[in-house]
Amino acid sequence: MAVEGGTKCVKFLLFFFNLIFWLCGLALIVVGILVQVGIHKTLTIHDASASAAPVVIIALGVVIFFIAFFGCCGAWKENYCMVTTFAILLLLIILVEIAAVIVGYVFRNKLSNVVQDSLTDMISGYKNGTDEFKNTLDKLQEDLKCCGVNSSSDWKDFGKDGNSVPDSCCVTLSTNCGNGTMTDAAKVHQKGCHDALEALLKKNLLWVIVAALVIAGLQILGIVFACLLMRGIRSGYEVM
Incomplete structure (x- = not known):
């Protein structure tokens, strides 16, 4: 039995939300890749934690990308089980995003040491480094004027x-x-170059954190819409 009235409006709102959600997942993938590539093109990093936040963001983007498609199908078909599963998965994603934001915040506090060690290693290996390695450090100094x-x-x-x-x-x-x-x-x-590079990386990391928080806010709306639609679908079953 198809939902009616206000619930039907919620159905289309949830469907539209998931289209936006799908684009947000794509945006997270792009932002995560850009930050990851930017960090490793700029620095020679031996600390694995430096890549933790961007990698988590990329993984979240991929998961969100597919969950949004799943949510669209559930809303369009008015399938109670699919919409319920979508809401649960969305809640789990929000919890993971909160963890990613915490990782990003912690990384901001240790970023200074990572930059210091990485730049020191790069300068030490400059003379015997490859042309590509030298060009990377040269471009860094030219661009940051340091x-x-x-x-x-x-x-x-x-x-x-x-x-x-x-x-x-x-x-x-x-x-x-x-x-x-x-x-x-x-x-x-x-x-x-330490201070200038640290400021640049912190700015990029801040944008990643902001993006995660904004998308988490949209996801909460998605859960609200999903719960309303679930109630509407369930009411329809009870009428039947």
Whole structure:
């Protein structure tokens, strides 16, 4: 027996919600991948916890993507069992998202140490690194207009004279512009990359947390709509 009146309106609201939910799942996958790729393209990270939040977000996005499709089918067919299962799965997803937000918040507090260790490792391996590895660090210094981890002095082992830095540290980039200019503020950026990079990563991580919270809010609405539809479907069965 088809639902009627206000319950029918809830049915279409739940169906429309799941279309938005499906797009949110897709958005989470994209955001998670961008943050994951951004972190690993920027840094050489040995701490596995640095990838925890983005990986959880990607996994959630995939699960949400399929659950939304399941919810659409349940709402359209007015199937009590499918709608109930959808609501339960949605509740579980919200709990996992809360855990992901907590992981992200905890990671923010240890981000400084991860950045410090990663940049130090990258500078140590620069001379013997591959061209791709060197280009990654060079681009980082060029884009953030910084040099070294905490200052240009971190490159003291770069040249034989102990006073040279990679050209990517230069204020005005040119071939061999970093030779013998480590402490020359007019030619080389004296500020290290640590603070600038930490701020950039925290900003990206904050967007991931905000996205998770917004989607969790939408999911709560989805559970409310699902419960209303379940009651409507059940009432229909009782009338029959």
